Amino acid sequence: MASILFIIIFLYVLSSAGYILFLFAQKQQYHRLAYHTLLAGFIVHTALIGYEFFRIGYLPAQNLHQTLLIAGWSLAGVYLLLKYRYRLNILGVFAAPLTAAIVIFAFCVPSVAVAPTPLFKSLWLVIHIIIIFLAEAALALACGTGILYLIQENAIKTKTNRFFLKRLPSLEFLDRTGYGFIVTGFTLLTIGLITGFVYAQLIWGKFWSWDNKEIWSVISWLIYAALLHGRLVSGWRGRRAAIMAIVGFAALLFTFFGVNFLLEGHHDEFTK
Numbered sequence: 001m002a003s004i005l006f007i008i009i010f011l012y013v014l015s016s017a018g019y020i021l022f023l024f025a026q027k028q029q030y031h032r033l034a035y036h037t038l039l040a041g042f043i044v045h046t047a048l049i050g051y052e053f054f055r056i057g058y059l060p061a062q063n064l065h066q067t068l069l070i071a072g073w074s075l076a077g078v079y080l081l082l083k084y085r086y087r088l089n090i091l092g093v094f095a096a097p098l099t100a101a102i103v104i105f106a107f108c109v110p111s112v113a114v115a116p117t118p119l120f121k122s123l124w125l126v127i128h129i130i131i132i133f134l135a136e137a138a139l140a141l142a143c144g145t146g147i148l149y150l151i152q153e154n155a156i157k158t159k160t161n162r163f164f165l166k167r168l169p170s171l172e173f174l175d176r177t178g179y180g181f182i183v184t185g186f187t188l189l190t191i192g193l194i195t196g197f198v199y200a201q202l203i204w205g206k207f208w209s210w211d212n213k214e215i216w217s218v219i220s221w222l223i224y225a226a227l228l229h230g231r232l233v234s235g236w237r238g239r240r241a242a243i244m245a246i247v248g249f250a251a252l253l254f255t256f257f258g259v260n261f262l263l264e265g266h267h268d269e270f271t272k
Contacts, residue, residue, distance in 0.1 A: 004048050005107055011041030012076070012100035019092040023167060031089055038096055042076040045103075049073055059126045068106035070133050071256075075099045078137035082184070086177045090168060094144030124199040132192035136252055138185030139224070143249035145178035146242035153239060175237055178245055186224045193217060216255040223248040 018034025021027075049069065052060040060066045079095040152168040159165075168174070196217075200206065227244040230236035236244070 004044065005103070008041050008045050008048065009100065009103050009107060011037050011044065012072075012096060012103055015041060015092070016097040016100050019090075019096045023090065023093045026167060031092075034092055034096060035083075035089075038076060038092070038099075039080060041099075042073070042080060045069075045073045045076065059129060061129050063111060065106050065109045065111040067129075068102055068109065070129070071136070072099050072102035072106065074130075074133035074137040075102065075140055078134055079141060082138070082141065082181065086180055088145070088169065088173075088177050091141060091144055091148065094147065095141060098140065098144075122199060122202065124195055124202060128192055128195040128199050131188050131195060135185045135188035135192050136256075138181050138188060139245075139249055139252060142178050142181035142185060142245045145174055145181060146245035149174040149178065149242040150239065153242075171238065175241060178242065179231065182224060182227065182245060182248075186221075186228060189221055189224065193221060213255065216251070220248060220251040220255050223251055 015034045015038035018030050018037060022030040022034055049060060052066075059070075061070055075095060076099045079092065079099075083089065083091070148168055149171060151164050152171055152174060155162070155165040155168070156171070169177075196214075200209065200214075223244065227236065227241060227248065230244075231241060
């Protein structure tokens with residue numbers, strides 16, 4: 001498994017280098033290199049997760065090592081899918097390095113064996129985990145788009161940094177694309193939370209138990225709900241929406257890492 005993980009990391013790092021070269025040189029051969037190596041890494045990554053699923057008989061999300069691998073797989077897959085919908089090739093300069101960093105982190109984290117229990121074999125758990133990670137991947141792309149928006153806005157206002165001015169899309173396009181990512185991610189996050197509540201009812205006998213992960217998941221959901229409400233009702237666009245997308249993703253990161261390492265709850269089984 002380690003050798004396959006090395007291959008996946010190599011492909012994601014090569015893709016990251018290709019997207020960085022594309023950012024600087026703006027040559028399509030670099031974009032093709034970056035895209036195809038990212039796609040190849042995703043295919044091998046999918047095969048690895050599929051192999052582990054059939055080998056152990058349930059979704060390999062028992063510990064932090066495995067959940068990070070699923071997180072990286074989700075980000076790569078969602079970017080490859082949404083790339084065709086929104087035509088934002090330059091976002092690969094955010095998505096590919098982040099995917100590579102997640103998988104490298106997963107490689108560095110020891111894979112602690114966990115005794116199989118019915119906890120891991122529930123269909124509701126599989127659906128919950130997959131949908132949540134897909135949601136977080138889409139919202140990570142919204143964060144990346146927000147960062148690009150702020151960089152381009154600064155380049156336009158100062159008129160001193162023509163490097164980004166010539167390489168990044170218009171503010172309107174970035175704002176519209178970021179909104180699409182947020183709608184996608186928020187919808188999936190809502191479904192993921194609902195499936196999580198159903199799973200909690202089946203396992204612990206109650207939908208809500210004031211678990212720290214539950215609380216921070218809802219806080220993250222409320223941030224994105226406020227962003228969408230503000231956009232639809234008060235016309236929040238541009239800089240404010242970009243900042244909110246970044247703040248929302250920071251809350252998601254704390255939900256995943258901060259809660260796991262600093263607080264305790266029902267989800268500890270998946271992060272050791």
